[in-house]
Amino acid sequence: xxxxxxxxxxxxxxxxxxxxxxxxxxxxxxxxxxxxxxxxxxxxxxxxxxxxxxxxxxxxxxxxxxxxxxxxxxxxxxxxxxxxxxxxxxxxxxxxxxxxxxxxxxxxxxxxxxxxxxxxxxxxxxxxxxxxxxxxxxxxxxxxxxxxxxxxxxxxxxxxxxxxxxxxxxxxxxxxxxxxxxxxxxxxxxxxxxxxxxxxxxxxxxxxxxxxxxxxxxxxxxxxxxxxxxxxxxxxxxxxxxxxxxxxxxxxxxxxxxxxxxxxxxxxxxxxxxxxxxxxxxxxxxxxxxxxxxxxxxxxxxxxxxxxxxxxxxxxxxxxxxxxxxxxxxxxxxxxxxxxxxxxxxxxxxxxxxxxxxxxxxxxxxxxxxxxxxxxxxxxxxxxxxxxxxxxxxxxxxxxxxxxxxxxxx
Amino acid sequence: xxxxxxxxxxxxxxxxxxxxxxxxxxxxxxxxxxxxxxxxxxxxxxxxxxxxxxxxxxxxxxxxxxxxxxxxxxxxxxxxxxxxxxxxxxxxxxxxxxxxxxxxxxxxxxxxxxxxxxxxxxxxxxxxxxxxxxxxxxxxxxxxxxxxxxxxxxxxxxxxxxxxxxxxxxxxxxxxxxxxxxxxxxxxxxxxxxxxxxxxxxxxxxxxxxxxxxxxxxxxxxxxxxxxxxxxxxxxxxxxxxxxxxxxxxxxxxxxxxxxxxxxxxxxxxxxxxxxxxxxxxxxxxxxxxxxxxxxxxxxxxxxxxxxxxxxxxxxxxxxxxxxxxxxxxxxxxxxxxxxxxxxxxxxxxxxxxxxxxxxxxxxxxxxxxxxxxxxxxxxxxxxxxxxxxxxxxxxxxxxxxxxxxxxxxxxxxxxxxxxxxxxxxxxxxxxxxxxxxxxxxxxxxxxxxxxxxxxxxxxxxxxxxxxxxxxxxxxxxxxxxxxxxxxxxxxxxx
Numbered sequence: 009x010x011x012x013x014x015x016x017x018x019x020x021x022x023x024x025x026x027x028x029x030x031x032x033x034x035x036x037x038x039x040x041x042x043x044x045x046x047x048x049x050x051x052x053x054x055x056x057x058x059x060x061x062x063x064x065x066x067x068x069x070x071x072x073x074x075x076x077x078x079x080x081x082x083x084x085x086x087x088x089x090x091x092x093x094x095x096x097x098x099x100x101x102x103x104x105x106x107x108x109x110x111x112x113x114x115x116x117x118x119x120x121x122x123x124x125x126x127x128x129x130x131x132x133x134x135x136x137x138x139x140x141x142x143x144x145x146x147x148x149x150x151x152x153x154x155x156x157x158x159x160x161x162x163x164x165x166x167x168x169x170x171x172x173x174x175x176x177x178x179x180x181x182x183x184x185x186x187x188x189x190x191x192x193x194x195x196x197x198x199x200x201x202x203x204x205x206x207x208x209x210x211x212x213x214x215x216x217x218x219x220x221x222x223x224x225x226x227x228x229x230x231x232x233x234x235x236x237x238x239x240x241x242x243x244x245x246x247x248x249x250x251x252x253x254x255x256x257x258x259x260x261x262x263x264x265x266x267x268x269x270x271x272x273x274x275x276x277x278x279x280x281x282x283x284x285x286x287x288x289x290x291x292x293x294x295x296x297x298x299x300x301x302x303x304x305x306x307x308x309x310x311x312x313x314x315x316x317x318x319x320x321x322x323x324x325x326x327x328x329x330x331x332x333x334x335x336x337x338x339x340x341x342x343x344x345x346x347x348x349x350x351x352x353x354x355x356x357x358x359x360x361x362x363x364x365x366x367x368x369x370x371x372x373x374x375x376x377x378x379x380x381x382x383x384x385x386x387x388x389x390x391x392x393x394x395x396x397x398x399x400x401x402x403x404x405x406x407x408x409x410x411x412x413x414x415x416x417x418x
Numbered sequence: 419x420x421x422x423x424x425x426x427x428x429x430x431x432x433x434x435x436x437x438x439x440x441x442x443x444x445x446x447x448x449x450x451x452x453x454x455x456x457x458x459x460x461x462x463x464x465x466x467x468x469x470x471x472x473x474x475x476x477x478x479x480x481x482x483x484x485x486x487x488x489x490x491x492x493x494x495x496x497x498x499x500x501x502x503x504x505x506x507x508x509x510x511x512x513x514x515x516x517x518x519x520x521x522x523x524x525x526x527x528x529x530x531x532x533x534x535x536x537x538x539x540x541x542x543x544x545x546x547x548x549x550x551x552x553x554x555x556x557x558x559x560x561x562x563x564x565x566x567x568x569x570x571x572x573x574x575x576x577x578x579x580x581x582x583x584x585x586x587x588x589x590x591x592x593x594x595x596x597x598x599x600x601x602x603x604x605x606x607x608x609x610x611x612x613x614x615x616x617x618x619x620x621x622x623x624x625x626x627x628x629x630x631x632x633x634x635x636x637x638x639x640x641x642x643x644x645x646x647x648x649x650x651x652x653x654x655x656x657x658x659x660x661x662x663x664x665x666x667x668x669x670x671x672x673x674x675x676x677x678x679x680x681x682x683x684x685x686x687x688x689x690x691x692x693x694x695x696x697x698x699x700x701x702x703x704x705x706x707x708x709x710x711x712x713x714x715x716x717x718x719x720x721x722x723x724x725x726x727x728x729x730x731x732x733x734x735x736x737x738x739x740x741x742x743x744x745x746x747x748x749x750x751x752x753x754x755x756x757x758x759x760x761x762x763x764x765x766x767x768x769x770x771x772x773x774x775x776x777x778x779x780x781x782x783x784x785x786x787x788x789x790x791x792x793x794x795x796x797x798x799x800x801x802x803x804x805x806x807x808x809x810x811x812x813x814x815x816x817x818x819x820x821x822x823x824x825x826x827x828x829x830x831x832x833x834x835x836x837x838x839x840x841x842x843x844x845x846x847x848x849x850x851x852x853x854x855x856x857x858x859x860x861x862x863x864x865x866x867x868x869x870x871x872x873x874x875x876x877x878x879x880x881x882x883x884x885x886x887x888x889x890x891x892x893x894x895x896x897x898x899x900x901x902x903x904x905x906x907x908x909x910x911x912x913x
Contacts (some may be wrong), residue, residue, distance in 0.1 A: 069670040092672060128613060133618055136591045149862040157771040159588060159805045159843035161577045161626040162851075162858055163885065164867050168590070168622020177618075189672030212532055216554070218646040220711070257715035309533045309611035339613045359572050366610030385616050391606045396618050398873035403866065405502075414617060 012054040018142065018150060018181040021060065025179065025408075026148025028053055034408045035288025038173040039078050039114035043106045045121060045372070046174050048379035057116055059182060070091055071187050072139055072156045077116030078178040084115055088187055096188040097134040098125025101292040105373055108298035116180045125291035126223040126250070129336040135171035137186045143178035144168060146404025153173050156184050170401070175410040178401040191252035195267045196223070196283040200274035201244040204228060204317045204334065210247055211310060211337040213268065219261045223250030223287050224337035227295070228322060231331045234295050237282045244274065250287060279412070293372070295333060295344060296336070302374045305356070306403040308367035310338030316367070319359055347375050352382065359386045384414055393418070421466050421849060424883045426514040430494055434471045437494055441516065444484045447475035458499065458517050462564075463507035465766075465814065465848055470497065470511035477522045479597060479605060479635040486602030486633060489516055495879050496601065500540060500572030500630040503564045505767055508628040508884050518633060520571050522656030526550050527636065533611045535594055537638045540571025542576070547639060556641040559586035562844065563752055571634050575627030579844035581677040581751070582708075584802030586642070588844065590625040597636035598624065601875045611638060623870070628846045629881045631874040645710035648743045650674065651720055653727045654701030654734030658682075661703045662777040664730035665801045668707065671726060671773065673719055677708040678802035679751050682781065685758070685796040685809070686750075690816060692757035694749030698734040705801065706747055754798050755809070762794070762811035764820075768827045770834030771805045771843035783833050784808050791826040793819065805843035806834065832857050847885040855887050 015021045028035050036051040039058050061078040068091040077085055081099060088094050100123045103111030112118070119141075124133040140154025141386035170177055202210065214221050226338040227235065235242045251261045262271035264275060269275065278286055289295075296303050308316060313334060321332040321343055332343040345351040355369075362369055369386035371378070387393055397418045400407065412418065430437070438450045449455055455469040471494075477481045489496045495515035502509055511517045524541035529550055531538065536547055536558070542563040547558040561580035563569055568578065574596065579588040586592070595609030608624065609615040624631050655661040661680055668675065681689065681697075681704050690697040697704055705727075708721045720737050727735055737742035750757075758765050772780050781797060788795045794811045810826050812819040831841050835857045842851055855864060864886060871878070871886075 020642045067773070069666045069775060071669060122614075122619070123612075131593050132587060133614060135622060136587065145866060149866070151863050151866045152859070153863070153867075155771070155840045155858075156773060156838060157805075157840055157843070159579050159583055159771045159800070160630075160840045161844060161846050162840045162842050163847065163855065163863075164623050164870055165577070165590065165626050166623065166867070167872070168619040169870075171622075172617075172619055189674065196465075215534055216531065216643060218555070218643050218712075220645075240872070253711065254715050254718055256718065257712040260712050260714060307612045311532045336613060365839075367612050368614065368616040370614075370616075388617060389606065391604050392608070392617070392620070395600075395606065395620065395873065399618055399620070399870065402869040402873040408768035 014056045014059050016059050022148050039117050042111050043102050045272040047384045049412045059395045079115050081112035092190050093187045094190045095238045096131045097125045097137045104294045104297050106293050120175050130222045135168050137169050138167045140184040142182040143180045146409050174413045176314045191254040192281050193258045194252040196278040197249045198276045199247045199272050201245045205248040208338050222252045226334040301344050303372040304343050305370045306341045312365045313338045430514040438472050449473040449595045450489045461502040462505040468511050470515045470517040473517045475519045475522050482599045483603040490838050498633045499567035503568040505845045506850040508848040526540035528743040540634050541569050555644050560589050575629050576846035585676045585698045592640045595638040596634050598632040598634045600632050601880050647713040647716045648710040649716050650708040650740050650747045653705040653732045653738040654698045655703045658781040659778040660730045664774050667726045675707045676710040679706045680799040680801045682797040687759040693750040693753045764814040765809045765811045769842045769845040772834050772839035776837040791822045853887050
């Protein structure tokens with residue numbers, strides 16, 4: 009049994025970490041503990057941040073919101089919605105993947121994972137939207153970096169480091185996020201029956217236009233049943249392109265897409281309501297609802313995607329048929345594979361592929377056995393691991409914050 | 419003027435000739451003669467000058483690695499330098515340092531339209547990247563005013579911005595990967611052509627680190643497709659507050675302009691005289707708003723912006739009717755620094771970032787300080803992203819004026835921090851704002867940054883004396899800085 013400590017504010021968090029630092033006690037950091045993402049770790053202490061919650065400052069006309077790190081993301085989204093604004097990185101709700109139901113979790117958790125939704129290739133990732141933070145490092149010291157402004161080069165940009173550090177560098181206590189206006193209108197242009205290769209060609213083509221596509225994904229035949237929308241035919245592969253902006257502009261650009269792809273016979277347009285729903289379902293990985301298997305995220309250059317798919321996702325001749333889909337205009341694949349021995353072998357082959365192709369794997373979900381013995385992030389370079397280890401120790405010299413969460417031994 | 423730098427290491431100075439010989443064994447391009455070194459004794463902050471022991475211009479990553487390893491093994495300080503256009507002295511050599519100039523890294527290595535990126539060497543200028551891809555309608559988004567001369571490696575060092583940052587981000591949002599050499603000679607690659615890199619975002623922290631963490635030898639940047647239509651509108655106001663409110667209202671209306679710039683009267687006149695931009699000369703403050711997207715979208719947005727301007731008592735407006743006219747609107751703004759050079763013997767350019775709605779307050783304070791210090795000032799402001807560039811005019815032949823100008827500048831930056839802003843938006847801290855860091859950060863904040871520095875550079879050999887205060891207790895020019903009537907860190911060891 010571990011002790012769970014629930015501090016109310018930064019001072020209490022700081023004191024607790026200081027005590028643990030002094031007595032060499034490792035701490036697992038949680039908020040709602042809804043998603044055991046990352047490697048499995050064992051700590052004598054658990055720090056639950058859910059009480060350090062609340063919106064500190066919301067300035068719609070300055071385009072930022074400052075919140076305590078334990079604030080439920082859903083509360084933040086509601087407040088932003090009331091002013092017709094949103095988080096530009098399109099947060100991912102991993103609740104579906106982990107428990108089959110919505111649960112965004114806390115903003116601190118979301119920032120610590122640096123996961124970004126379908127708009128990522130156009131609007132940047134979560135780390136691009138984190139303007140500043142306060143946190144407590146592994147010595148119990150309160151530190152801050154950044155601010156509330158978008159242009160800032162005052163000292164090292166520690167916000168970038170803390171986003172996606174899975175609580176291994178410091179415990180976030182307050183974060184300031186950039187917010188953006190909600191697009192006035194959006195529609196989605198859907199083409200049916202394309203092969204992955206054809207879909208990648210579509211992405212390449214539209215990304216060379218000025219149409220400002222803000223979502224581009226492809227769902228193969230083995231992964232479309234769950235897409236149930238009135239105007240969507242889920243019996244063939246789906247290749248979807250999202251257009252957002254003022255209504256007249258959206259309609260003009262949809263018309264341009266119609267012209268560019270006039271040869272494609274099977275297509276449809278999802279109007280705003282269904283379009284929004286479609287991208288939410290896609291962002292939240294609902295196709296892997298409560299998946300009992302290993303789900304991996306592969307970030308790769310779009311030109312390598314077709315090759316990756318034929319090697320690891322689907323290939324009739326080789327008998328490969330894993331559930332997957334392509335996001336970020338070809339720059340991202342989510343893939344589900346079995347959680348038994350042969351899959352481990354596939355993962356090793358994937359790692360080799362990634363090392364050669366400037367790509368990278370992250371395990372979104374896995375069972376406890378894999379979380380204990382397998383990898384969380386595919387690491388390509390020992391020098392980077394060495395540097396990462398030094399960076400970890402510069403924040404957390406005794407390695408007491410989520411030790412081993414990202415890499416074994418770091 | 420006197421600038422306190424880390425004390426030169428006597429032992430290093432004594433073995434200068436052996437260091438030069440050592441470097442000559444590694445590189446063909448070692449400059450050690452007095453007049454050769456003089457070329458590199460300063461960067462864009464030219465009031466400070468210092469010659470290094472030697473200047474090396476390596477041609478390959480391997481060479482950079484060997485040079486750094488040599489310096490590491492011999493405990494010699496290293497200062498990296500790009501094009502030397504930086505405005506805060508980040509590339510100022512130290513007396514006991516070797517200056518590594520990346521000027522020979524001047525090739526674009528790969529243009530990859532399929533993956534929407536360009537792989538380039540760091541010495542390539544910002545504008546040449548756009549130049550290399552514009553035939554296919556692509557461009558590189560960050561556009562600092564010095565883009566014709568500044569290098570992309572230097573852009574990474576200061577996380578350079580430009581006039582389109584609100585919509586398209588600054589350097590950090592547009593860089594996908596780098597190859598860099600650590601001080602011990604280790605070559606590493608961070609990121610690449612894929613969007614999400616692995617593990618800690620080391621690329622994110624290297625961007626904007628002013629050459630303190632490593633020497634960048636290759637860069638992969640994202641390129642974007644040019645928008646279908648771009649138009650700009652000039653709007654004139656009689657007061658700072660009306661202009662500030664107009665900017666806030668545009669953002670509140672859910673409009674994110676591609677660029678939004680403000681100039682005050684002294685700058686309107688100076689730039690218009692210089693660039694013949696066609697600015698109205700009877701307004702106190704001028705706002706340039708640029709909108710991009712599809713043609714109908716841009717036209718609709720221009721109407722909305724003009725409506726908002728009218729509500730905020732705009733006394734002048736003109737929307738560009740052609741691309742030539744739009745470029746003319748920008749010609750004045752982009753020539754701001756040069757134009758001012760024509761009317762004042764010297765000026766220093768400050769670089770605070772502030773919350774947009776504090777613009778009126780800050781401009782009024784700058785006017786007050788201008789009277790206090792009896793020095794003229796002109797202001798340009800990236801209103802979209804809150805980045806303010808007051809240009810303080812003085813005559814460097816008058817020692818008293820230079821001193822006053824520096825105090826004036828420091829007072830402006832302190833005020834920026836006071837209203838919720840930061841010391842530097844895009845120029846970097848360098849040596850110029852080093853001692854002001856304590857206005858924003860306390861001892862724990864700074865110690866954390868220094869610990870991180872040690873993770874990359876344990877011996878503190880890379881670009882020491884920059885970014886972080888080196889005087890005890892955040893003292894300024896030998897006097898203890900007193901804030902709110904008390905010293906901030908009475909027990910602080912020197913950092």
